[in-house]
Amino acid sequence: MQVLKFGGSSVATAENMQRVLTLAEAAARRTTTVVVVSALGGVTDALIEAGRRAAAADGAYREQLRQLEKRHLEVVRSLLPIAGQSAVLSFVKTHCNELEHLCDGIFALGELSDRTLDRLVSYGELLSSRVMAAGLAARGVAYAWLDSRQLIRTDARYGHAAVDFGVTNQQIQAAVTAAGVPLLVAPGFVAAEAGGSTTTLGRGGSDYTAAIFAGALGAEQLEIWTDVSGMMTADPRLVRHARPIPRISYQEAMELSHFGAKVLYPPTIQPVRQQGIPLWIKNTFAPNDAGTLVEVEPPANKAIVRGLSSIGPVALLRLEGSGMVGIPGFSRRLFAALAREQVNVILITQSSSEHSICVAVSEAEAARAKQAADTEFEAEINNGRLDPLDMESSLAIVALVGEQMKDHPGISGRMFSALGTNGINIRAIAQGSSEKNISTVIRQQDVRKASNVLHETFFEATTRQVNLVVAGVGNVGSKLLEQLARQQTWLREKLRLNLRVVGLANSSRFVLNEEGLDLENWQQALAGGQPLNLPTLTEQLLALNLRNTVFVDVTASAEVAACYAPLLARSVAVVACNKVAASSEYVAYARLKTLASDFNTQFLFETNVGAGLPVIGTLNDLLRSGDEVHRIEAVLSGTLNFVFNNYDGTRPFAEVVRQAQNEGYTEPDPRLDLTGVDVARKILILARESGQHLELSDIENDSFLPASCLEGDVAAFYEQLAVHEPHFRALYDAAAEKGEKLRFVARYRDGQARVGLQSIAPGHDLYALQGKDNAVLFFTNRYTEQPLVIKGAGAGADVTASGVFADILRAVQ
CATH class of the missing domain: 3.30.360.10 (Dihydrodipicolinate Reductase; domain 2)
Structure with missing residues (x-):
């Protein structure tokens, strides 16, 4: 027995569905297989948007529903032979009509309740799974379609319902046994409460559905098929050199998914972890790739840190004041107030002096969280025992995860040092007692930079990326570019450095390219650049926010030297051949030295005296x-x-x-x-x-x-x-x-x-x-x-x- 789940990207088009059908058919030839299907990619979001528009009296929801119907009908016509289309087209039309009637009711009431929203979004999986089943029928494969709403019993917390595993396991086992076929198809994400009303298991809940089936059936394995080849060491959208993790523990996978690894929905782990069922994460579009195996105890691995992930935007709420010291109950009251508002706390940290408590919540819930806390502690704030609640937004959490971190000292130090060297300020820190996770709260705009810095520190021991911007390409500047080009291989092999020139400027133009400039053809790139405006150059360079950045001034310009201060203040190192800054008024020289020290970077000007002499x-x-x-x-x-x-x-x-x-x-x-x-x-x-x-x-x-x-x-x-x-x-x-x-x-x-x-x-x-x-x-x-x-x-x-x-x-x- 095995369970396969296919995500929205895997079934987004008829072509993709054909791949899924081939994989499902092959799996069923090996052993009895349950296939759990998500809605077509983007459909759930479109249904939510249609419901919200209807509730807001925006008639555009009707056009949105028409486009959804058209999309599903086109998939059916492309996927199935003409002879097998009629019944499925009728099914799609009927359910799309139901959708329209439901949204018409929302429009009339001007209200979209959680219960109604659950029913609305359930149509995505119901439609996709029925189309998938019809595809199997067209191939002559014996199958059964199972209605997850009749099998998975939950409570009535619409939108994030909790599963009653006792009832659910019995119903799934009975249904699969009664079906008596080697291949079964079920919609993911959807369930029902005891009264029969449709509930959902939370965004990403199709993974959870598959895990529920696997746990109930004691499956030999669970496979989550998506559009990436397994869990990655980092988000590949942020880190180009992220690579698949071959094997990982349940605990590590749970930590990574909790902090933003979108490939796996966090609750998925629990049903299979309890029974030690192996979980494979595979790529629908590259089925021969190894993927990632999630298991109880992976073999010993040299990797101390298994992966890093990020989640955001989040907001930090700080409750502090001298009235908290030595007085029990403040933490309990804070968390109870947030729980009443159904605000999920992502991260917690408390000072050892008990003077403050800091929690991170989703930015979407921040206003409700602040209101709840302000109301709970209104009396203490008014009498001065507590400070007014402080809220900081536009933040994100970046987390390092690894089972073996607890046995290796210095991981936190390396993490903080790498971030600090690149000017990434840490707003809060949390480390669990298990030491499997070190989480830092940083600015949302620094997430890409932080992810690359940490990935480079812990996963790319072979090469360190350095980004150079060179101002001045005259005699000295052009010779420097020649030397950089000539030494690239040696630097990579001997010093493990990849020096990449991402910017050039002369007296009239500048060019910036975060992918790097070709040092054999830099003249053409510079000629096609922007007219030189030094504030614009500085602003664009800082906006790129690249790790390990060095600004190199090979001019004699006072205007270029004036750019040093804002660069140093953002931890961009400055190397100056230009003597203007170091020989200017002493207060200006001292300020640059202080900025370099304060922001943990370098201000170097060896060539100001004696050219290349040390x-x-x-x-x-x-x-x-x-x-x-x-x-x-x-x-x-x-x-x-x-x-x-x-x-x-x-x-x-x-x-x-x-x-x-x-x-x-x-x-x-x-x-x-x-x-x-x-x-x-x-x-x-x-x-x-x-x-x-x-x-x-x-x-x-x-x-x-x-x-x-x-x-x-x-x-x-x-x-x-x-x-x-x-x-x-x-x-x-x-x-x-x-x-x-x-x-x-x-x-x-x-x-x-x-x-x-x-x-x-x-x-x-x-x-x-x-x-x-x-x-x-x-x-x-x-x-x-x-x-x-x-x-x-x-x-x-x-x-x-x-x-x-x-x-x-x-x-x-």
């Missing part, structure tokens, strides 16, 4: 390990070092500067480099990272450029460089006479900093710098006489891009 990272490591920085000496401009390494008086200074610009070592306006302002910003950043509250105006700048070089445009700048060649030659000669070299040096000491051109003697660590090299000397408690020296290329698109790349990896690991 200058800031090394400084932070020194400080974190307890060292103290007393002095810094540094050459921090690859541009200026290139210029003074190549200028020896044999050719004009202006020509050397132009060479530096042509080779990509300067900004488009070389004065930004040669004035020393860029170096002043860099030493300011190092001083701030050392703990000093300095402003850019505090940095002394001994500029070597004559004032006239700063007037006019870039062309005028080069003309003035030529005019002042004797000045530059004199600077060089003065150093050369002493055997020294010119270096533009930044110095920090005792809370003060300055930058300027200096003559450096042989033997000094800054003397032997080549080409575009930078060098930073840290003098600390540990490095006194001999400084800690960091030296290497301090300019160039490749090395700068590699520094940005390294910061991205730090931000996500």
Whole structure:
């Protein structure tokens, strides 16, 4: 004996019904089989809507009923041969006429009671099961149709009736025995109370019907046929990489279904669990897929967490106040008040101080729940013993489920850490004493993000998804994209990271695509993007709400830097090649650092100083390990070092500067480099990272450029460089006479900093710098006489891009 249940999607069309008939016929050849059928997909909702419209005096219900009749008639004509259609078409027409008369009565009364609604929605399963039975007859299969209303006895709580299993089991056993055929068809969802009035078993009740039949008959197994290949590790509509769960315990399945796993109606478990009847969840459209086996004790499995699910929208109700402390009875009164209003409590949590009780209910029931609680505790609220009841809506519950969680410490910590790192705030927490379930209440809009984060944490140990948005695709930005494309395979294999670029922006356009952009053709994607509007870009990025997101700024724009704060406040990490933010007013710099800390994310700007050299990272490591920085000496401009390494008086200074610009070592306006302002910003950043509250105006700048070089445009700048060649030659000669070299040096000491051109003697660590090299000397408690020296290329698109790349990896690991 076995029971098969087919859901609404499985019987939604004549084509789908043919699949079901084939499966049912094959099953009956193996053993006696009961087939339980849901209404055609969407029909129950349509019937409810028609009833509500009728009650609201909206005559549109008639057209809705006509469309339902038309749909069923079309299924019959497509499913059955012409010779077998007449009786079934007549049955459909008769019952559709009854439906119309029923809705006419609702329309006339202007009222839709629970009892009438149960009768109304029962027609969906009655029609589909009769059509299914006619399909079997057309195939010449011996069958019997059973009326579930005559077999399943319930109480009179319409809409969610409770089953009288003693009477029900006897009636089902007698009916199946009397039928004497190998295949029986019954409508799901419907039942009847002792007086004969139709009742229903709750939405999803066809699963429950099948379980009731299986339990009554002591079936060898129950099969629930739906449109997915079993229970999944997460909702596949939210998590792309969700995968089927091969085997699961009754308890785990019940927990997952209670918290939103729609593939199984929660009450289904109990009738089969009591007898240890295996329950298979199978896919009508992929019948050869293994599906999920629900059983008493699955074999040992390495998976600590079996699955995760979510339910929403829900609302949180908080009852709190000092008058609750040490006074018994508040919890009982709250739950009794909610029960009187038939409000289902989904989650409960209470502070250990007994100062507050928090419950989650369906958002649809929230207003009734609040009214019930306010009425119950009106006296205590009025006299100040309790605070007015607080209600928070637009929330959802995300739950981790697994039998083995109780034996493995740290699951909660990993869960909360993963959510916190991605800026998902937890409003409430509940964990049962059995430790099979950890539930968190979060914002409804964060459900997709949370589901992906948790699935990645507990089910995708092989790869972690990281989403990048890159602003600035010039020399450095384009090199970064090349490096990202080149390293994809290595990152997946060695670091288990999948770095996906989901957004790009240049000075005129931006593009966002949560599926990721093709790094081989990013130029075309960006050209077809939206006109750049930074607030719009920020708003759309935050609306995507993707997990593990990093915003990468490879511009020199103050407007782009202004986007950091709202991004950090939503736990989006920021990697900045742009020096504007870290060298702006101290209060703005400190605010960004605080936001990163408060929202558990990263604000990294290693390439602000020394391009790809590990200058800031090394400084932070020194400080974190307890060292103290007393002095810094540094050459921090690859541009200026290139210029003074190549200028020896044999050719004009202006020509050397132009060479530096042509080779990509300067900004488009070389004065930004040669004035020393860029170096002043860099030493300011190092001083701030050392703990000093300095402003850019505090940095002394001994500029070597004559004032006239700063007037006019870039062309005028080069003309003035030529005019002042004797000045530059004199600077060089003065150093050369002493055997020294010119270096533009930044110095920090005792809370003060300055930058300027200096003559450096042989033997000094800054003397032997080549080409575009930078060098930073840290003098600390540990490095006194001999400084800690960091030296290497301090300019160039490749090395700068590699520094940005390294910061991205730090931000996500």
